[in-house]
């Protein structure tokens with residue numbers, strides 16, 4: 001799914017920046033994933049420039065949201081979404097590679 005602007009009526013759950021309390025504008029918010037029952041948004045505050053990922057879940061009992069600060073840009077979230085997480089073996093392989101090439105002692 002491509003990133004897109006969010007209609008104003010869908011931004012009421014994430015109305016203000018938790019850091020500077022500036023009211024978000026529609027252009028600050030991008031949809032990363034949009035399913036019938038859940039949406040993932042990337043929000044960059046136009047005032048303080050901090051970014052958040054916000055997961056909004058709707059059910060027959062109501063709506064809820066979870067937000068976390070991120071240093072990812074919206075394009076990064078879109079690009080990395082769906083990738084496998086880094087495993088312990090990946091870290092050990094990377095460490096071995098660095099050590100073999102004497103990039104670490």
Ligand SMILES: [Zn+2]
Nearest residue numbers: 017020045048
């Ligand atoms: Zn802000």
